[in-house]
Amino acid sequence: MFRMLLWKEWKENLWKLLFCGGASVVFTIMLFRIRIIPDYANCILISFIQMFAVPVIYSLDIFSGEISNRTVHLLFKIPVPRWMLFFSKYIVSAVGIILIFLISGLLMEFMSQGREATVLFLLGTNSFCGMAALVLFTWFCAFGCQSRSEAGSLVVIFGVFIGWGIVLLWSNLCEVTWAERFVPYSLIMMRITEVGIVGTLLSQILAFAAVLSIACYRHVSIRRYL
């Protein structure tokens, strides 16, 4: 049954993969061909835009779509545990996000061959942004899995972006290192500065697992709409 759920979500969200993947490929080819800015700057620019745009597109209707279209009633009547419903959505979205970043990272690496950046630098940078995007999306799931409309989802995802931005700013200004390690954006800073890699990764993994559990719990506890 879980495979069927995965298949349903895959079919429903394939357009997001095609859209984000297509746009990433087109913009990567374009920017790497005109080269107004150097390859590494192009990579950072594209990766940053992807890091914010891809989670937004995935989060717009991943949960709220079922509620606003009233299909959540049908979904909850399928004889499967609720966590499977959540994870089918989450896994499909996560695979989509990973695929998009992988495609664009490999393309960047291919197009920049023999140019300024060292081998695998662009792929690595893009992948770290992809990881940050996935973490941001996971945080969205924790807060937005019960949202009823696109507007609600949009507010939640922007809230996650801005909220972590504020935490990052505060932890930097007040030099609170432990808090900084939990900020998804610190994955990118870690890539650039190569400082506190182990601490950041451990903190991120811990936070990731906790947030995913909370998100799953919150999705399972959607009862009032039935």
Add this chain to the structure above:
Amino acid sequence: MRVSGIIHQQICQLKWHLLACLGLIMVLPVEEAIVSLRAGDGFFSSGMTSLAVMFGPLLAGLIACANVQGDLNEKLYIFWRSKPANVKLLITIKFFTGLIASLIILACPVVFAFVSNIIWNEEGIETVFFEHYLPLLITIAIMTYSLCFACNVLVRKTARAWLIGMLTGCFLLVLPFMLPLDFKDFVSDVMLWSWGPYLAIILATPTAAFVFALYAAKHDWHLKTNLKGLLWVGAGLAFLLLMLISSQVANIKVLHEKEIELEFGQGSLDYAGSRVVYQGDSYIDNDKEGISFRKIGSGNVMTAPYGNIGTDSAGRRIYYGPRVAGYLEAIYPQYGNRLYKDTGNEIFFFSIHAYYRSEGQGPSHKRFYEKVYLRSYRHSGDSWMPVSELDISECLTDDIRHIRMAMRLIDDRLITCVNNSFVVVDTTNPEELKLINKKIDVLQKYRPYTNKDRKEEFAIPLVPVEEIGLQERIRFSIDLNYRFYNYRNDIYKSSIVDTYDDKIAFVFIDWDDVVRFDVTRWDEEKIYCRFSTSRPFTILEGVTGTPDRFGPRFVKNGNLYCYANSTLLVFDIRSNRRIRKLGHFVRMDYDIEDIAVLEDGNILLGMRWDPELVRNRFNERKNYLYLLKNPE
């Protein structure tokens, strides 16, 4: 309908949204103020207020969407439509109530910054941002508010309306950067003043959006949207925008790119007749397969050492230059560039060598120039050998602390300028330089460009060189006047003067535009010039870096080529009515080291990639040679 009642209802409806926006916009300034207080500086905010205000346009859009949605969502709208309400009045009140509320929200961090700085900051508030950028941000916020309002009246879905409104706002703001497809140069063909369209767009959009919202509500226009469709359209628009921007700043096609192994020096490009010499040791050939090098001579040629051991015309070994130890040397042309003369069988180059003593260190460091020689080198076997020399130390006269050097080869006459003196040398036989004329202290001090030159006729001193034609004299005089401020000049190989149909014009690069002047008349002593036209740099050109007043620039075949660090701009300056941009090439983080324009108009660029900031992340310094297509 009671207006005051509607306003009250609107404010009550919006209060939670307003409070949320207020919280969002005040977080950063308050956070900064708390951090400042903890640091013992006082409870005030400065930098973060600017950042918070920048979010103002986004929040204004959000308030607009919430404002419309409060009354125009499907069920409520049916209720409103069933009442004898004046739709236009309702929408008007709604629009202005929300607008004023969003402006108040926007004003909060500004007021907070002003008040907190006045009370707690001893140094006072930094007003640059508030004076220059705040009015612009406020007008942009009004624009985004109006756009989101109109979009939501039409779409009736908050998130989609906000996205559409913001995308439209971005599109309109970037519009002045774009090049319309059927125009070659947006600025000279369409715009007269680069900020004009911005102001027009920012001011006209709210009015248009408001009128549109009134009509949409009145006629109950309702656009059914589809998320997928919207995203594809948005991506398409972004792609179109990027294409148009790139057509503005990256419109010179790279025909070939070649990495060069260069251990020292810079990639110099000089002309030897119709050929181009790279680094003094190779001719550059370009064909369908790209750029290739052909060594000068048959052997392995070393880079010219500028040594002073050579031969005289009889083939005897001879030492050139001063025979006194302790001198340092300044050479013109600099950076490995040379003034070549190709006689068919052999190739020579000329250079000026100034010898100086150095005294003191740091700020009290002084140079004393004591000897100057004009020397010719011949390529023989595997190196460049000095073959002839003229002592022109007399040109230094009493000014020995500074030196300016320049030269130009016109037919077989080599005019060499050192400080305010010049010599004319016959180079028919480069192995035996013959002095034809020498004039000491006759070059007048160069006349700097001032803004007054655009308003009235001005005069440039005519160089008293009798040995060359009048047109060349005028050209040389103008070049000396504007480019002979030190010895880092390209007078030996290029000119800023364009001669066409017996008309003489020259160009000057000002801080924010390219200016063309026409030579109107001349007499025995002076050349009279008049402002002709100018072409301002666009905002986008400014962002990518524009050449400065003292940067390298030259005119060839009616085109002006000017570059700065990573940017090359090509303008058509032949018309005295308008200057048109033909091409723009940018490679940020690269340095353009030298440039040569080939006979077919294609451009050779010597470039260097030198990652200073992130050296350990990238390969070390690399040199490239680019062949660019003629930007016709």
